[in-house]
Amino acid sequence: MNKETEDVQRNERPTRALDAFDRKILRSLVEDARLSYAEMGEAAGLSAPAVHERVKRLRASGALKGMQATLDGAQVGKPFLAFVHVDADGWGKSQRMIRLKEFPEVEEMHSVAGDTCVILKVRTASAHAMEQFLSQLYVLPGVRGTKSYVVLSTYLERPVQADVTHDWPQVPLPPE
Structure with missing residues (x-):
């Protein structure tokens, strides 16, 4: 594997297809990850031990990556949200672009096709803080420009x- 891109997330398919029970369990976890296995089992129509085994399997397969708290940006002092398109030399999955994950302002990073290389979801305390963040992007070798959407x-x-x-x-097409 290329050393420059080994940290890049892959969009791979799970090894085992998700069934209706798995989807109900995952839906329950997305709604409230604090639910007990018994509560999830009630929603999915399974026993608590069966849900526990399925959750273990979903974790092992990678379908369930983890359970995080969802924070409110404004409440934690980061109300300013923008999407930043980064235009850089070469392809966006270079080691210099992967370094962006070190910035706590960057919530998401996507390599894309089109008129830009990478799209970032960035959250800061203010427009001034966003300006400071953008100035740090231009320090990275190869960054040619950015477009920000507040x-x-x-x-x-x-x-x-x-x-x-x-x-x-399917919406029928009108007759010609």
Whole structure:
């Protein structure tokens, strides 16, 4: 594996397909990770020991990465949210770009196709703090430019959902 990209998260499929019980357990955990196995079992239609075994299996497979607290940015002194597109020489998965994970302001980092290399979700205390963060990006070798999109309001922010994508009905095309 290339040394420069070994820390990059892979979008790999789980080794075992998730069934309806797994999805119900995951949905329960996303809603409230403090639920007991008995409470999750009630929602999924399984016994507490069966839920415990499934949770262990979901962790081992990587489908369940962990259980974190969800913090409110404004309440912890970081109300300023922006998405920053970074244009850099070469591909975005270089070691110099991976160093961005060291910045506590960076909540997400995505290598993308299109007119930019990397998109960052960045949360800071103020516009001034964002400006300071952006100045640090330009210190990284190869960074040519950035475009920042400041968030005015957030209508939906949630973790990955366990539910399967809906099969939306096909909208008939109008006759020509």
